[in-house]
Amino acid sequence: xxxxSRGRASDPGxxxxxxxxxxxxxxxxxxxxxxxxxxxxDFEMLQGSxxxxxxxxxxxxxxxxxxxxxxxxxxxxxxxxxxxxxAKDPHPGWWxxxxxxDKPIDTRRxxxxxxxxxxxxxxxxxxxSTNPETGQPYRLSFPxxxxxDIANAGAEVVGALGIERLYxxxxxxxxxxxxxxxxxxxxxxxxxxxxxxxxxxxxPFSIALRSLxxxxxxxxxxxxxxxxxxxxxxxxxxxxxRKLGMVTYRSAAEWESRFGRERSEDPNVDDCLFxxxxxxxxxxxxxxxxxxxxxxxxxxxxxxxxxxxxxVANHGGTVEAGLRKVQVQRAMVxxxxxxxxxxxxxxxxxxxxxxxxxxxxDFRALPSIQGHDSFLIDMDRFRPAIADFFSExxxx
Amino acid sequence: xxxxSRGRASDPGxxxxxxxxxxxxxxxxxxxxxxxxxxxxDFEMLQGSxxxxxxxxxxxxxxxxxxxxxxxxxxxxxxxxxxxxxAKDPHPGWWxxxxxxDKPIDTRRxxxxxxxxxxxxxxxxxxxSTNPETGQPYRLSFPxxxxxDIANAGAEVVGALGIERLYxxxxxxxxxxxxxxxxxxxxxxxxxxxxxxxxxxxxPFSIALRSLxxxxxxxxxxxxxxxxxxxxxxxxxxxxxRKLGMVTYRSAAEWESRFGRERSEDPNVDDCLFxxxxxxxxxxxxxxxxxxxxxxxxxxxxxxxxxxxxxVANHGGTVEAGLRKVQVQRAMVxxxxxxxxxxxxxxxxxxxxxxxxxxxxDFRALPSIQGHDSFLIDMDRFRPAIADFFSExxxx
Numbered sequence: 001x002x003x004x005s006r007g008r009a010s011d012p013g014x015x016x017x018x019x020x021x022x023x024x025x026x027x028x029x030x031x032x033x034x035x036x037x038x039x040x041x042d043f044e045m046l047q048g049s050x051x052x053x054x055x056x057x058x059x060x061x062x063x064x065x066x067x068x069x070x071x072x073x074x075x076x077x078x079x080x081x082x083x084x085x086x087a088k089d090p091h092p093g094w095w096x097x098x099x100x101x102d103k104p105i106d107t108r109r110x111x112x113x114x115x116x117x118x119x120x121x122x123x124x125x126x127x128x129s130t131n132p133e134t135g136q137p138y139r140l141s142f143p144x145x146x147x148x149d150i151a152n153a154g155a156e157v158v159g160a161l162g163i164e165r166l167y168x169x170x171x172x173x174x175x176x177x178x179x180x181x182x183x184x185x186x187x188x189x190x191x192x193x194x195x196x197x198x199x200x201x202x203x204p205f206s207i208a209l210r211s212l213x214x215x216x217x218x219x220x221x222x223x224x225x226x227x228x229x230x231x232x233x234x235x236x237x238x239x240x241x242r243k244l245g246m247v248t249y250r251s252a253a254e255w256e257s258r259f260g261r262e263r264s265e266d267p268n269v270d271d272c273l274f275x276x277x278x279x280x281x282x283x284x285x286x287x288x289x290x291x292x293x294x295x296x297x298x299x300x301x302x303x304x305x306x307x308x309x310x311x312v313a314n315h316g317g318t319v320e321a322g323l324r325k326v327q328v329q330r331a332m333v334x335x336x337x338x339x340x341x342x343x344x345x346x347x348x349x350x351x352x353x354x355x356x357x358x359x360x361x362d363f364r365a366l367p368s369i370q371g372h373d374s375f376l377i378d379m380d381r382f383r384p385a386i387a388d389f390f391s392e393x394x395x396x
Numbered sequence: 397x398x399x400x401s402r403g404r405a406s407d408p409g410x411x412x413x414x415x416x417x418x419x420x421x422x423x424x425x426x427x428x429x430x431x432x433x434x435x436x437x438d439f440e441m442l443q444g445s446x447x448x449x450x451x452x453x454x455x456x457x458x459x460x461x462x463x464x465x466x467x468x469x470x471x472x473x474x475x476x477x478x479x480x481x482x483a484k485d486p487h488p489g490w491w492x493x494x495x496x497x498d499k500p501i502d503t504r505r506x507x508x509x510x511x512x513x514x515x516x517x518x519x520x521x522x523x524x525s526t527n528p529e530t531g532q533p534y535r536l537s538f539p540x541x542x543x544x545d546i547a548n549a550g551a552e553v554v555g556a557l558g559i560e561r562l563y564x565x566x567x568x569x570x571x572x573x574x575x576x577x578x579x580x581x582x583x584x585x586x587x588x589x590x591x592x593x594x595x596x597x598x599x600p601f602s603i604a605l606r607s608l609x610x611x612x613x614x615x616x617x618x619x620x621x622x623x624x625x626x627x628x629x630x631x632x633x634x635x636x637x638r639k640l641g642m643v644t645y646r647s648a649a650e651w652e653s654r655f656g657r658e659r660s661e662d663p664n665v666d667d668c669l670f671x672x673x674x675x676x677x678x679x680x681x682x683x684x685x686x687x688x689x690x691x692x693x694x695x696x697x698x699x700x701x702x703x704x705x706x707x708v709a710n711h712g713g714t715v716e717a718g719l720r721k722v723q724v725q726r727a728m729v730x731x732x733x734x735x736x737x738x739x740x741x742x743x744x745x746x747x748x749x750x751x752x753x754x755x756x757x758d759f760r761a762l763p764s765i766q767g768h769d770s771f772l773i774d775m776d777r778f779r780p781a782i783a784d785f786f787s788e789x790x791x792x
Contacts, residue, residue, distance in 0.1 A: 205648035252601035
């Protein structure tokens, strides 16, 4: 039984558990529009392997007879493969404004594939999946996960669809790193690359934040060293981690204009959490309450660590040498001025490094104020950039 | 018995408890150089009152016969009154480079007073202190604490020393806000004001971070709604809160230059906290382990909330009206470009607001890369600024 977890989670009115009560557990899984591809045989990872892992993916548009119009999309840490609505699943996807007829990635012209990351919990094999050798969930016996493994799992789907060359591979945040890993590891498989709010590696500042998020989960007694009942997640740790995530995904300027020092009618003000009752505190509660119960804690830990582990320099000794392995014809690198998790200078460095081997590199620095998450929100700035790439009319 | 807690805590080799073991509990209290002043009678707070609360303070230099050379210093959230070493207490203080003979605040010319904040745990009355009416520690029965209360407690010390007019009142971070509150509430009591890396109010971004730190502590089961044994603090929550604090006190640029992606020889890499073993993770561990056990959790909660509550606009309806109540002759406002907790534009706004009523306002924007904590580290930039103020040779 597959319940569309993300759709439920993104409905702001669907549930508002009080701060101390555990939310209803969701059953993780693929959405109703998802296909499941089971990789044949043993899937070798950087360390260890998985037997016939499943990869969930959704598609939009039609693959043309020459199989030349496919676009592969990798996600950030937490989304499912449901990037956009479709007849099978009318819930809005996480990049609803970008994918569809007459949208920047026009599905009348392109065949879009979005994969749920290996190690996630929306249909792809991950720590919540049953290990066929034991009949038990993998939990922490799941192998060390890297973005290279996620990229290779995506390549298996591409191969299974009979696609020999993608029009483009794209992703934002962790997905941008995964798209970069994909083009490094499979230099002939994609003609184009789009990296949004991403980087060749994580900086110590963002590593510190993610490491701290993981520690919040692992020090929650309910985590039980990864052996929590799947319907009794470490909600306290997940709530703290998600709140810190929200702080790092947005920007101080956006919050100043949205919240200022407004007080909320939050009934939790006197709940002994030493809260003041500011609107921003209620906002974080609402976001955390939507997240917990819709994402598995062990999956979060594996995926979060994979972002810290990624380093293009692992592919050739230096970042420059690693980037030289990228053999796409065109690349677009987009960054946002207010992003302090993947700061703009990292996208500038990525674009500069790609210029060595990529004939056409388009670098866009956008003045969005929504921070790292701008690609999900500031569509007025992101739509034209993405549309430029897919218009097949190279600039300049 | 008074054990010099801060001195122990700031000795990096003194203790390195493993990540999961509880550190030895420290007995909080004033240092050997601290004086204790007991405020006479009931001390009225914004909400509630305390009976004869104690305020710990240290002094350096000699009060001149006219009592005109006194400088009052308020601290950030966590330091004690031990701002500098002295014959009675040779341990380096938290502003050791700034206070002393021939130093920017030259103790051959000035009489420096540093108070431990009301509500703290280094000799001043706070949540760990015994409520004389019950014979039990106050814990959460301690009244709501505001920076105005801390400022007023400082004014009591000034009055007890027979000082009718201070040469200057100074502070950084929370201490800068407290100094501002002091000058607002006691417009005749100080001729000068120095606000460093401070603001007229907290922004929603920094409120979110502090609220999250408090939630980390309050959701630690060991907190027990504030009723933990004083030698068994909520170490997990305090460790998380301190680590997040360190992230917000420094800057990404500093960490990039210090740590990059260096791996450490940290034995805790495989401790199931999903750590990678980066140097920056070990650095946060070391800082957190020094902090926990040296600072009381309930005190932390009260002081942290007082920073979020402070707003100059509460003194007159608007920030501008509030600042007009400051009647000092000279003010210096210092901010740091890399500070994202109290960003530079907040100091610029503070300086601009002070110009309405203060004849001489000197605003310094320093290019330090150590973020909010620069005033403790980048002494080469801070010393000349502070020295300028105390040279009695007004600029321009």
